[in-house]
Amino acid sequence: MLSFALLHVHPSSSSNPQFHFPHQNQISPIQSLHFSPFTVIPTKLLSKPSFFRLSSSVWSSSLIADDFQVELGRLLSLLPEEMRRGVSEHPEFSNLIEVVMDLGRMPLARFPSGDFILSDQPITLDDLQQATSQVGDFAVDNRAGISRTLHRISAIRNRKGAIIGLTCRVGRAISGSANSLRDLVKDGASLLLIGPPGVGKTTIIRDIARMLANDYGKRVMIVDTSNEIGGDGDIPHAGIGNARRMQVPHNDMQHKVLIEAVENHMPQVIVIDEIGTKLEAMAASTIAQRGIQLVATAHGVTIENLVMNPALEMLVGGVQSVTLGDEEASRRGVQKSVLERKGPSSFSCGVEIISKAELRVHPDLEATVDAILAGRYPKYEIRKINPGSQDGIMESSSIQAPLDEINEVLIEDIIQINGGIPDSTELISATGMSMEGGSGESEDALCIFLYGISEASVMQGIKQLNIDDTIEFTDNISEADVLLALQSKLKKNSRIQAAARSHGIPIYVTKTSSSTQLTKAMQALISDFADGFEFLESEAKTNESEKIDALEEARIAMERVVIPKGEPVELLPRPTNIRLLQKDLVRKYKLKSERIGTGTDLRLRILPFTSASDEDGHDSEGVDDESEVDELLFRPNAESNGSAYTVNRLPLLPE
Numbered sequence: 270m271l272s273f274a275l276l277h278v279h280p281s282s283s284s285n286p287q288f289h290f291p292h293q294n295q296i297s298p299i300q301s302l303h304f305s306p307f308t309v310i311p312t313k314l315l316s317k318p319s320f321f322r323l324s325s326s327v328w329s330s331s332l333i334a335d336d337f338q339v340e341l342g343r344l345l346s347l348l349p350e351e352m353r354r355g356v357s358e359h360p361e362f363s364n365l366i367e368v369v370m371d372l373g374r375m376p377l378a379r380f381p382s383g384d385f386i387l388s389d390q391p392i393t394l395d396d397l398q399q400a401t402s403q404v405g406d407f408a409v410d411n412r413a414g415i416s417r418t419l420h421r422i423s424a425i426r427n428r429k430g431a432i433i434g435l436t437c438r439v440g441r442a443i444s445g446s447a448n449s450l451r452d453l454v455k456d457g458a459s460l461l462l463i464g465p466p467g468v469g470k471t472t473i474i475r476d477i478a479r480m481l482a483n484d485y486g487k488r489v490m491i492v493d494t495s496n497e498i499g500g501d502g503d504i505p506h507a508g509i510g511n512a513r514r515m516q517v518p519h520n521d522m523q524h525k526v527l528i529e530a531v532e533n534h535m536p537q538v539i540v541i542d543e544i545g546t547k548l549e550a551m552a553a554s555t556i557a558q559r560g561i562q563l564v565a566t567a568h569g570v571t572i573e574n575l576v577m578n579p580a581l582e583m584l585v586g587g588v589q590s591v592t593l594g595d596e597e598a599s600r601r602g603v604q605k606s607v608l609e610r611k612g613p614s615s616f617s618c619g620v621e622i623i624s625k626a627e628l629r630v631h632p633d634l635e636a637t638v639d640a641i642l643a644g645r646y647p648k649y650e651i652r653k654i655n656p657g658s659q660d661g662i663m664e665s666s667s668i669q670a671p672l673d674e675i676n677e678v679l680i681e682d683i684i685q686i687n688g689g690i691p692d693s694t695e696l697i698s699a700t701g702m703s704m705e706g707g708s709g710e711s712e713d714a715l716c717i718f719l720y721g722i723s724e725a726s727v728m729q730g731i732k733q734l735n736i737d738d739t740i741e742f743t744d745n746i747s748e749a750d751v752l753l754a755l756q757s758k759l760k761k762n763s764r765i766q767a768a769a770r771s772h773g774i775p776i777y778v779t780k781t782s783s784s785t786q787l788t789k790a791m792q793a794l795i796s797d798f799a800d801g802f803e804f805l806e807s808e809a810k811t812n813e814s815e816k817i818d819a820l821e822e823a824r825i826a827m828e829r830v831v832i833p834k835g836e837p838v839e840l841l842p843r844p845t846n847i848r849l850l851q852k853d854l855v856r857k858y859k860l861k862s863e864r865i866g867t868g869t870d871l872r873l874r875i876l877p878f879t880s881a882s883d884e885d886g887h888d889s890e891g892v893d894d895e896s897e898v899d900e901l902l903f904r905p906n907a908e909s910n911g912s913a914y915t916v917n918r919l920p921l922l923p924e
């Protein structure tokens with residue numbers, strides 16, 4: 270007897286008709302048949318896999334490769350004739366990444382090997398209008414697409430809203446690009462991918478969606494916030510295979526569409542690009558709790574970036590600070606205040622996309638987060654991708670990176686999260702400090718964090734100044750008004766410097782802790798405090814916007830060039846305090862930097878990650894740290910008046 274299944278046909282020639290069987294979670298692509306929208310097929314025929322189920326690689330590669338040239342042509346048709354010719358005659362034509370058209374400038378094509386000028390004629394308003402007239406509407410994120418392609422056109426507007434620049438990114442479905450992650454997702458594990466912009470996150474999750482839908486017959490729903498996974502237009506691109514796609518009317522609504530996907534469409538897998546806000550992270554966590562497999566991307570470079578990001582930490586279980594009892598702390602051999610994961614992670618595995626050819630896989634994401642919070646370095650596997658090979662994996666190895674390097678970064682991060690220096694003997698034992706104060710300070714008192722100088726020496730030094738009740742000491746740097754340190758000790762501890770910088774606390778140093786020097790130092794300090802550290806604050810205000818610019822410059826350099834392209838980038842010359850902030854940021858990205866130039870031309874060069882430089886223990890930062898500190902500490906100082914001691918101050922940098 271023949272039974273029948275109801276066939277849903279999408280209004281598309283590229284999307285395969287799908288059957289949802291009540292008795293099994295399997296979808297069969299029926300590539301070789303031609304259907305009218307309401308064709309009824311005997312289910313008996315469908316039970317013959319050899320008849321209906323095509324191997325996904327055959328299916329996708331033939332379909333996608335043939336169409337790619339046509340799709341690329343549709344992107345090129347946006348360009349004026351001369352530019353089009355320039356691109357298509359380039360030897361790397363098929364690897365084109367982006368075309369950049371900025372008003373009044375010469376157009377550029379970006380290839381993996383670098384940028385190429387397409388014409389010596391600057392772009393005109395007409396060129397831009399020609400191009401934009403052929404693409405869909407620009408959404409609030411200033412992105413538009415070309416229907417039934419994966420290309421992304423991003424606009425730059427002037428202050429009046431007119432388009433004055435375009436970045437036309439080539440989108441391509443790369444079948445097999447997710448093969449190296451097949452073992453992680455095939456059994457239902459949720460996967461979080463992170464990586465800087467342009468590294469290939471969308472391309473990989475598109476292929477995972479296709480793989481899960483086609484090869485494993487799962488009901489996959491893509492929540493496609495900018496239509497980048499499934500392409501522009503209402504008919505999704507063939508690159509997503511049998512996965513279905515929900516569009517998101519507005520970026521702000523991503524979390525709502527996520528919930529709607531679960532409530533209305535019975536997905537087994539949800540795929541989502543760019544979880545970026547707390548609301549989206551919350552929606553993703555809710556979905557994970559319902560037992561749905563999640564495959565998602567987030568911007569960032571390492572898992573630590575997520576752990577330290579208050580909006581996204583929830584994705585990896587959240588972070589809380591707990592205070593241990595004395596006994597428990599000594600049993601564990603840790604400080605009393607420790608960071609712990611708050612709850613279960615929404616994802617079982619994490620992948621850091623280092624480049625298009627290299628992934629760092631954290632198969633147990635919770636273990637990775639726990640290791641990070643405990644100050645240990647997490648274990649991960651490096652998977653190198655060989656585009657030519659069948660399984661997409663060329664090499665896979667398990668790595669545990671050097672402890673000292675990570676510890677330094679982690680302690681700084683923890684300081685920033687906690688808003689205070691951990692009560693770590695290792696951190697402060699060398700200082701000989703005696704700590705009091707903390708919560709009980711008077712508002713008018715100057716609260717000092719001492720480093721490398723004992724409280725007794727300071728008190729001795731200031732006896733004759735008669736200011737005992739104006740001074741308090743603290744062991745929590747976030748409560749301090751000022752850091753007073755012995756220069757030789759401070760030079761060796763970049764963590765303390767970073768902590769002070771991150772809390773915007775001025776640093777005063779003395780060369781020795783003799784009572785004469787300390788008296789003079791305290792005199793200068795008290796007088797500045799009485800003025801409300803005014804000159805420091807005004808200095809801080811003037812360079813607050815430069816600080817933001819400088820950090821943004823460093824971030825973009827790392828995310829767009831140093832990490833994806835593996836090339837060094839020289840930043841603009843900056844004052845020392847700002848350069849040090851840039852250096853802190855570079856370190857958080859696990860990259861090295863070196864200081865170049867002299868005088869007002871001093872600037873940072875960010876170096877790409879090389880395993881060789883790590884292995885041979887080369888640490889340009891360490892060397893650099895020393896010289897930065899020298900520069901800060903020995904700068905000629907007007908206040909010192911040529912006297913025997915030196916007290917230098919770093920500008921106050923408010924949060």
Ligand SMILES: Nc1ncnc2c1ncn2[C@@H]1O[C@H](COP(=O)(O)OP(=O)(O)OP(=O)(O)O)[C@@H](O)[C@H]1O
Nearest residue numbers: 366439440441446465466467468469470471472625
């Ligand atoms: N394996 C690959 N081989 C060749 N090109 C690739 C590969 N992966 C991605 N690309 C290309 O690199 C560009 C960026 O890819 P993709 O959009 O996937 O990156 P992304 O990390 O999602 O970027 P963003 O975060 O900016 O959205 C695209 O032009 C894409 O076609």
